Amino acid sequence: MPLFADRHPTAGTLRRLVDEPAGVPDADRAHVAGCAACLDSLAGARADAAVTGAALTPATALPAAPDVDGAWRRLSAAVDAGTRGRAPAPAPARPGRWRAALRSPVVAAVGVVVVLGGAGAAAAADWLQVFRTEEVAAVPVSGTDLVALPDLSAYGELVVVSDPDVREVPDADAAQQATGLDVPQVDTLPAGVTGEPRYTVGGQAVAEFTFSADRAAQAAAAAGATLPPPPPGLDGATFRLQAGPGVAAVWSEARGVPALVVGRATAPTAYASGVPFDTARDYLLSLPGFPADLAAQLQGFSGTGTTLPLPVPAELATTSTADVDGHEATLLASRDGALAGVVWVEDGVVTAVAGSLGEDEVLAVARGLR
């Protein structure tokens, strides 16, 4: 009897024998050497590996040393632009804490939708709380506009009243228990997305923004402008902003790239005191640095302030509307086709589906949610 394993090695072991034989146990190698069937399979594996290797070889030969300096200059410019886009206002009060508190799952989901350019997500986090949401509409803005978006924390005091306590939970049942929301279940996963999602939940985030005419004047002066006179009663007026609870289910095919995110949360709401909310909004929109055309767009959305605007960098993404089970949804897609998302509101609940998918795929997931 030959000294070899008495079972045929797996196809995977035979494949490894093709280009990493040292990683295959001796007994398996001995078996293959004396087994006609395994030698046949090995030849097949070797042939397929060779065909694949040739097929994956780029048509244009890669030079030994690509232009790393040129590529670095290009990246530096992109990083600089992104940094400017994320820091539109000078040293606001506790911006990190403010944003962290607003990182409810839906903000995260919307962040993925708005991806599109890191600055967009940051701007959305500032603004979306300021509207009571019954609809969703995307606002295409240019990169320049994003840089100019005023940060609310430069115009008053931001106090986090309630931290959402964002955390992971083991499964959908636990997520439902934690949030009280119907956790969306995906009927059929798109091709290429597999496995079980991780569930992240967050409670209600509550923050109060108190407008300060003094601080706003300082911010305006820093921008080289004069603050327009605030409407009566706005100085010192407080707005209570609420977001969540919410849940996000995230499928990650491998590290780093979420393949699919499905998020749901109670729609953000804002409560005004002192002055009507619309008055405050219109005034905020008129602040120095806020582009007039963008302000006009926002004001045109709804006289009752019920629209959730998603600022979307116009040069990076396209927006359109679609129907999801009778609800009008906003469909976003990055211009390079790598990412897409869809957001809609139903009975005061925002649902978002996004990922490294095509528009058809996110819509199919959205329409198939149970």
Add this chain to the structure above:
Amino acid sequence: MSQGPVAALGTAAARGAARGRPGRGDTERGDTAVAGPRGAVRADLEQVFRTGYPAVVAVAARVLGSRDEAEDVAQEVFLSFARSAVPAAEAPGWLAVAAAHTALNHLRSGRRRAAREEAAADGHRPVPDVADDVLVREERSRVRAALARLPRRQAVALVLRHSGLSYADVAAALDLSPGSVGTTVRRAESALREELTRRAPVR
């Protein structure tokens, strides 16, 4: 199999990938864990870039079959890395996986490829690829289409292996057991060969 610059990614991929899950938990980490102080860029970016750029381009080029597109993908990958909190020691593995995923996303969209081929057909392409021959171009197109149809995990494992990562590195990078890498790669190669055979034009 050509090892190329990507072989250098191997050890670090094995070391870091299973532990680090970049992109995970942006919701719970808050600003500081994601990108440091507001507006700050990670200090090690240039060093990681200069070390890892050729390898990232090489991985993306295997997926896309085009160096120009691969360089675009590399920019996207490093832009994501710049905004991440991935430890530098884990960067090579993270970059390799991100390069494969991002390039596959480009393939899936197909828009860039279609636009480029259209431009080539119109004769506006500034620097034509070596493969100007129509048949070769068709074959390349079939390879990319077949790659895009593979299950994502198979496609990534295949690309990383053919970029020179060892079985242990691929296993670590994709959270696979070392034993299942061969199986995954074998399935991918078999499916790819079948697709290419089935769709090959009669000559």
